[in-house]
Amino acid sequence: MPTNISIQASHITKRYGDKLALDDISFDVKKGELFGFIGPDGAGKTTLFRIITTLLLPDNGSLLVEGLDSDKDYVKLRKILGYMPGRFSLYQDLTVEENLRFFAGIFHTTPEANYELVKDIYSHIEPFKKRKAGKLSGGMKQKLALSCALIHKPEVLVLDEPTTGVDAVSRIEFWEMLDKLRMSGITIIVSTPYMDEASRCDRVALIQNGKIMSIDTPDAIRRNYGRALWAVKADDIYNLLTDLRLFKATRTAFPFGEHIHLSLTSDSVTPSEIASYLKDTGHRNVQITRIEPSIEDCFMEMMQKV
Amino acid sequence: MPIIEVENLVKKFGSFVANDNLTFSVEAGEIYGFLGANGAGKTTAMKILCGLSSPTSGKVMVAGYDVAKQSEMVKQRIGYMSQRFSLFEDLSVWENFQFFGGIYGLSKAKIKERTSELLGRLGLESEKNQILGSLPLGWKQKLAFSVSIIHQPSIVFLDEPTGGVDPITRRQFWEIIYETASQGITVFVTTHYMDEAEYCQRVSIMADGRIVALDTPANLKAKYNAANIEEVFLKIARN
Incomplete structure (x- = not known):
């Protein structure tokens, strides 16, 4: 040893x-x-x-x-x-x-x-x-x-x-x-x-x-998380979650306090595309920010791979 | 209309004041977060709200009943899920529902109806005959929650329901809480996960037996100039 x-x-x-x-x-x-x-x-x-x-x-x-x-x-x-x-x-x-x-x-x-x-x-x-x-x-x-x-x-x-x-x-x-x-x-x-x-x-x-x-x-x-991660915020957090899950490019959407952490199926999808989808579904005060993943994001990512 | 009304609640143990003049109310259908440091008096207050302990003074109305005089009526109108897992590990899922439904005096037909409704919502119908102890912890925790609302209470008290639960199940649990509240059941919840406090419509924070803050998460963050509820909590607890 x-x-x-x-x-x-x-x-x-x-x-x-x-x-x-x-x-x-x-x-x-x-x-x-x-x-x-x-x-x-x-x-x-x-x-x-x-x-x-x-x-x-x-x-x-x-x-x-x-x-x-x-x-x-x-x-x-x-x-x-x-x-x-x-x-x-x-x-x-x-x-x-x-x-x-x-x-x-x-x-x-x-x-x-x-x-x-x-x-x-x-x-x-x-x-x-x-x-x-x-x-x-x-x-x-x-x-x-x-x-x-x-x-x-x-x-x-x-x-x-x-x-x-x-x-x-x-x-x-x-x-x-x-x-x-x-x-x-x-x-x-x-x-x-x-x-x-x-x-x-x-x-x-x-x-x-x-x-x-x-x-x-x-x-x-x-x-090693390996992909872009976005924090999305809007007035109605619960509907924001359900609507984000229906978004065509959504890979994962998990609530983190007042934000939803969103990962996408393709890195070519831009924040403005997410914003315009959320505007169309009636969300107000939408904020989208690129963030670094936390350990909890990584943990959930790995759980889904197993 | 408030479903919980607390006015000047005081609870003393000898010379120790565990609850020092609490006044607050919870609206029907609300998700109310009850936060505070260890030893702040949360458990004492919860026991009183559930009719398990009576106030030294003050008035506490829960679901229209006075907890000091009508605690048995209160108990019939509330559900409770403890932080430590409370179902029977050696009974099947169905037997647990049957047992707790029976305790609340539900008819056999009603138990059957509620069980299939609640299991359906969790997507666990096919696990009905499994022995509870053999299931993953996350499932057990969701089942314990379902059992706590089998009698369709007006309010459900959840005492750290997500402690130690994996991060995905923890989030699924909150979706079940939202669903439950949207059906008009009031949710009164304690947690040590400060991100979960953000999912409540209003939260109160206790320190040294008193409620020192009570508002929506957004207003609390604005008032304490904090980025999140954890910061609010730390600012309050360190003062």
Whole structure:
């Protein structure tokens, strides 16, 4: 295994009965990388993360983390992993402080020994250190869970959907914390169903139905969209969508907030042709702008190819 | 005519004020987005609107009934879809419809009629006898929505209906919401996807137990000088 590789997954397959949860997945994560798995519920993200954290064995394939085999070397491997599961898994009836001490203790260390690493995150909840974990707000629970996953100074941090069900503001704050954390050189893999979070990662894997559709930097994925994309806006957004679908040159039309993102069957169709069609169908205040595709545009494009 | 009328709603848990003097109304047939940060008091207010919890003070009328005194009548007139998947995984699609239709006291004939109507709209008639657990998540989420309106309620409450759903299904889901609203069913919806807030006719944003903004998406963007609702939300939540 090359020395700059932290995680190397080869041909991982996992079935639950008839259901193929992971279908021949291979990828590498470099040391110090912030690597994202982007995909909806049921894509296989949690199954993959449980395999990486040695909690589950794949039916086929192999996985090395920092040179350790997830099957044979699981005892050693667990010592260098920090894992934040999707569901809040700390002790609700212990205080903030007690949880941190407990998780440090499991790894034969103390909060004091590694305080530097968690300081930025833990300082937000330190004023509430005597409060029971079960009594914390969602955002504070998340900060405590992240502190507990980090307190033994792991080499690889595995975060399973840390921002699911979290409001827009707390999501941004969480990614700001990860940004600071990556400076310490730790390898971070994170999963999320929010497509807009992809841009915060060094590289991402777009995952759907147990398959990786694409692995690359967010910019490269956007560049590979491969065709012109237009944002169309008008007064009546719902009829705009149905009318655009009936337009002869429409390939895809998806709502994005107050716009419809439109791709066309031919690059020779001009915006003025779209505008005149919409004028004829009675739309008012039509605006058409050429845009760069987002990761979500790319994800939907790939979903339709599969 | 308003289908939901809330006047000076206060809900306290001990000394904690979860809902601090809320006043708003929702028109019949409207798609109303109910936004707010975690812990802002959305769930508390939703529970009161659904008749599952009563206000400490204030007046809350839903579908013409007072939630404090006539909560059972309210429950019959509303539909509810929770953020966590709530159908029975080990029953077939048809059995789920039958079960929930029965809970709402629909006749066998009516259940049959509504099931074929709703499945027809989703294009899932041929999946009628499939065990629910074997279906893709996106389908299950659409089915859960159909089940929540099987009794033709006046209002349907959707609590983060699209959380974790793939981007194509998420958009299809909103088309079903539009269709439902166009048939006169009021849609009251929460979401963490700020692009979806733009699909609502009006949205309110809660912070610290209060409604701090309530208007059409266009007016909110103008008022807060923001390019989209996410910016509006961030400006409000960070103040």
